[in-house]
Structures are given as structure tokens and as C-alpha cells.
Amino acid sequence: MLTNNISRYGADRLDTVYKIEIAFAPFRCVAPAPGLLYTTLWEADPQVKERLIYQDGEFIRVPPLSHPKIVDFPEPIGKLEAYVMPHEETRMLPKYIKGLKTVIVRGAWPPKIQNLLKFIKNFNVLKDEKIKVGNALISPREFIYKFLLQVPETKEQDLWGYALYIEV
Numbered sequence: 001m002l003t004n005n006i007s008r009y010g011a012d013r014l015d016t017v018y019k020i021e022i023a024f025a026p027f028r029c030v031a032p033a034p035g036l037l038y039t040t041l042w043e044a045d046p047q048v049k050e051r052l053i054y055q056d057g058e059f060i061r062v063p064p065l066s067h068p069k070i071v072d073f074p075e076p077i078g079k080l081e082a083y084v085m086p087h088e089e090t091r092m093l094p095k096y097i098k099g100l101k102t103v104i105v106r107g108a109w110p111p112k113i114q115n116l117l118k119f120i121k122n123f124n125v126l127k128d129e130k131i132k133v134g135n136a137l138i139s140p141r142e143f144i145y146k147f148l149l150q151v152p153e154t155k156e157q158d159l160w161g162y163a164l165y166i167e168v
Helices: 002-011 034-044 089-096 111-122 140-150
Strands: 019-027 052-055 058-061 069-072 079-084 102-107 131-133 136-138 161-167
Touching: 002 019, 002 089, 002 161, 019 069, 019 079, 019 089, 034 111, 034 140, 052 089, 079 111, 089 102, 136 140
Parallel strands: 019 102
Antiparallel strands: 019 161, 052 058, 052 102, 069 079, 079 102, 131 136
């Protein structure tokens, strides 16, 4: 993975490395394809066990949208609040870089998507327990997924791009 390699490159140029922080900003619409929508919702799911930080030599499971940090991404993206996301670097980097005490990986989305993720978290939308909608039984998770795939606004995004921030 590119971020692992960049982190290692930075670490190899220092005498001691205690902390690596990674942040990414995928600027795209929320539902360009079913798999990408699924991944975005998965990243906000409170049940995800892979959302970890590595702190003081231990892996700690954290809730969605936790450990916020303002990250100054290159323009035209600029400053955004980023939150811990489940990414493999948290588990991989401590294995290969000696002395690490902290690894945190955060993600920042376009404001419209950030607001959607906050709504999903605040109202616990990603539940599997079925509810009655009209004459049908459907889980909130299934409803939001199918709804977002069909709404034209989920295919819109003014600025498309990707930014990466790595601090070693």
C-alpha cells in the first residue's frame, strides 16, 4: 500500500519514530458505484471491529467519527476535519517500524458526505433490525444503502480528487 511505503520512507530517514498520522481525502460523490457506497457506509458503521488506533503499543477500538483533527490538505481541498477510519496501516506499520507508539489513520470527505456520515452515526441508521415501512419490512441499513444508490444527488460532486497527508 502506498501509504505504508511513504511512511516507511519517512521513518528510514529519522533516528527514532514514535508516531505516524495518515489522513486521506477522497473527493468524489458518495455513490459512484455500489461497492464504493458500501465501503463508505462500512467506514461509518459502529459495529466495525477494524476501526482502531495504535496508542502506547496497544490497539484500541474506537467509534466512528472519533479523534477528529483538522488537516490542511493541499488546495483545492484545503482544511477539513478528519476522523479515524478502519485502514490496514494501523495494524501493519507497528509490525515493521520499530519504536512506534502511535498510529492513527483518518479520513475526510467532502462536507456533504461528512454530514451524511454524521447523520448515520447520530441516528444509528446502520442497524440490521427490520422496521416496517408501509407493508414492507426492511432494515435501516438496507434502506439507506438502496436509497442512496437511487438518488441523483449521490452521483454529484463539484470537485473530484484525492489528497493524502502523512506525518512521521
